[in-house]
Amino acid sequence: MDANETTEEGYYLVPKAWLQAIAQKEDRILSLLENGNIANPNDCIGDYISEDEAKRQLGRKTTWFWSMRTTGQLPFSKTGKRIFYLKSDIKKLIEKNMKGRTQETRPSLSKAA
Numbered sequence: 001m002d003a004n005e006t007t008e009e010g011y012y013l014v015p016k017a018w019l020q021a022i023a024q025k026e027d028r029i030l031s032l033l034e035n036g037n038i039a040n041p042n043d044c045i046g047d048y049i050s051e052d053e054a055k056r057q058l059g060r061k062t063t064w065f066w067s068m069r070t071t072g073q074l075p076f077s078k079t080g081k082r083i084f085y086l087k088s089d090i091k092k093l094i095e096k097n098m099k100g101r102t103q104e105t106r107p108s109l110s111k112a113a
Helices: 016-034 051-058 062-070 087-096
Strands: 048-050 077-079 082-086
Touching: 048 051, 048 087, 051 062, 051 082, 051 087, 082 087
Parallel strands: none
Antiparallel strands: 048 082, 077 082
């Protein structure tokens, strides 16, 4: 019997690995829904976002953020070993570096922060 055939009870036979993959994806979706697209709730405090979460969302590495901080392009706050940015500052940096669009054709990101 393959994965598309049913038994008399109407159940499908699927490999255990499929069920585990589905359960992991379900957990990920629930996490995103519950935390407003934040992988770890500790990575977002009010209007601030941790560098770890910013790296995840922007697909950038630590050295890029270090460069933005040291050149004064991205204000930050450091608490212990953790670095936080205002979401609005990340948004401004994204908008400032947007290429190929004029100011008039840029979509509004006001609800993204």
